[in-house]
Amino acid sequence: MLETRSSSSTGAAADVLIIGGGINGCGIARDLAGRGLRVVLCEQHDLAAHTSSASTKLIHGGLRYLEYGEFALVRKALAEREVLLRLAPHLIRPMRFVIPHDPSMRPAWMMRAGLWLYDHLARRDWLPASGTIDLRRHPAGAPLQPHWRRAFHYADAWVDDARLVVLNAVDAAARGAQVYTRTRCAALRRAADGWSATLQPLGAPSWTLRARVVVNATGPWAESVLQQQCGLSPRRHLRLVRGSHIVVPRLFRHDDAYLLQASDRRVVFAIPYLDRYTLIGTTDVEHRGDPATARIDADEIDYLCREAARYFRRPLRRSDVVWHYSGVRPLLEDASNDPSAVTRDYLLDLDTAGGAPVLTVWGGKITTYRTLAQEAARCLRAVLPLSAADWTARCPLPGGDLEAVVGSCADPVQAMQRFEAYVGQRWPWLPESCARRWPRAYGTRMLSWLEPARRLADLGEPIAPGLFEAELRHWVECEWACSADDVLWRRSKLGLALGAAEQQRVAAWLQRHMGLGCGTPDKP
Structure with missing residues (x-):
């Protein structure tokens, strides 16, 4: 507790x-x-x-930062990708990014040179190198408009940021x-x-x-x-820059993401999200006022829909947006007139x-x-007596010690696959939604409430579809959650799947068990 x-x-x-x-x-x-x-x-x-919960959900070097000469930052970030993948294989997973080639934006030689640097600025132990794709034959071309024929690809990673x-x-x-x-x-x-x-x-x-x-x-x-x-x-x-994202029904069925070269020479990501959706972002807009009040505006929604529509067969409209979120990036002030170019x-x-x-x-x-x-x-160290030994690169984050359960693995992806298989075999009565979501959210920490369970009823009352009292108690007792927004939009993204009445039941459960005035959640 x-x-x-x-x-x-x-x-x-x-x-x-x-x-x-x-x-x-x-x-x-x-x-x-x-x-x-x-x-x-x-x-x-x-x-x-x-x-920190309003990012594009990427662990990445930042391919576009190469254009601004940010080589030291890109190298540092690239070196961290595989470190973090090893420390948190339940939260972070490799992802391939497809860049449809628009020669009017950046010529092929520039793309190849940038990706070669991206491959070689830091050591890669097992993330694959970049390459090219024929979109007329590859599944990544199927959801795109037919005039996109060639693409580049590279590897980065996705993370559950909150x-x-x-x-x-x-x-x-x-x-x-x-x-x-x-x-x-x-x-x-x-x-x-x-x-x-x-x-x-x-x-x-x-x-x-x-x-x-x-x-x-x-x-x-x-x-x-x-x-x-x-x-x-x-x-x-600081220079405060608002970045906004939209979530729409799934635009494609494969697991690759897209990096889209926008008409203003920025980039926009389209990323598989929670199986049923596509996450599209981000914008770069100067923000005035309290960062806590950051909200997407109509122009940002239109911009993201318009840039996505340049590439995908399915047109996007405001009415397609099922969720959106915005966050304010605290960037070091410099002389740049372009928010995208600020370090x-x-x-x-x-x-x-x-x-x-x-x-x-x-x-x-x-x-x-x-x-x-x-x-x-x-x-x-200059002002406090503390150990000089750096340690965080060696110690998994809570739940990331998958090999303690499944044995030695070649890489974090294999460890995660084996852990998911272990959960399915050990608890075959677990609902499919939980058997898929829990390993990716908690890793081995889910065993604290699953190992004592012998049947579904041992997980407590189902408060909403796929949400049992055992998980709610874990959020409250072990993760500082005390409101419906905490659990539905940060500890999980179940708010996307639950209706208003189901969200109200979650809020009521928390109010009973927390003794706090946890209000009805507002959809961000």
Whole structure:
């Protein structure tokens, strides 16, 4: 059961207070807790409530960044692909991307040169090299308009982004970190020897924490936290760029994704999503105002539909969109007039000049979160006594230890296939939807509620199709979930499959079992 802090707790102490429960904050919490530090993480909303659950769901080098000369970033991200595939084979899987060739956009020699670099900038142990496809004969050509005859292909990976965040927090907590969601850092007071933080839980009295170091991992809020909570003048500035995605009924039946060269020379991805859908994105639009209010607008929907329609036989209209989401990327400000050209790399800024240290994370992308956390730990060696040994590249994320169940495998894909087969053989009575979804969401962690079960009734009442009480209890007791939005749109994407009445039953179950005012979920 996740611990909760008594309202009478005051004067608690930590080595590091991390503000922000996105991928970078949770990744840093995991790394530092594994090095023996006393870590507290607070997040004012849910884990992955904003930018970290609104990505394109890719672990990738960023092929298009090569055009902007971002070779160091691409190399770093490419090196991380196979590391993360090994650490989380249940959440991350290889995916092939098909690029229909439009010679009016980029000539063939440029495509070949870029893909050759993409293949060779970092070591590949088992992801395949790039190549070409005859769309007139390959299944990837079937859903495309007939004038697309030639394509290139390359390999990257897909990730369940919100669950990646949660499992980093789970592992951080298992290693001693204290993780508090729905807890805002209301105030920070800096002294020479540490920080005094006022933490304000939702609906409960505030309490005080003393910390030697503060890590500001608040993503698009990094500047405002420095100014308003820390009382400091930011030494860097962010450019907030909204990226929006739409989900439509499945446009194709194979497992490859598409990288589409848009008419404005950007790229748009079309990705298989949850078996029944296609995910299309993203946009790059300057965002004004509170990042929490980011919403797709009509122009963005029209843009994504229009660019997809340039390639696919099936025309798309606004009415085809079954779901959409938007997130604000915190990009380091530069002189570029084009939001697409702003660097996706990160910068770590350790400020010790005015008293106790504060480390601010500027920028970043989900693919490089682990290396960012590792570099953050190295920065903090200057001000904290922590182990010098880097460890996160060797230790699977919770549930990723599939070989402990299925034995040694040639690669993560084989391990996942064997684990899915094991689940099907061991629990043949499990509904097909659960037998497919649970291994990919939880890996070996699903065994905690499945191994004691002998029949379907042992999983508790079915609250909605494919959703049993055992899974809901796991979300509440082990993953900080307390609202229907938490479980239907972040811990899972069951909100896409469930009707309003079924979603209301989920909200009612949580209200009964949490003792909280968990409201009816709003479809994002």
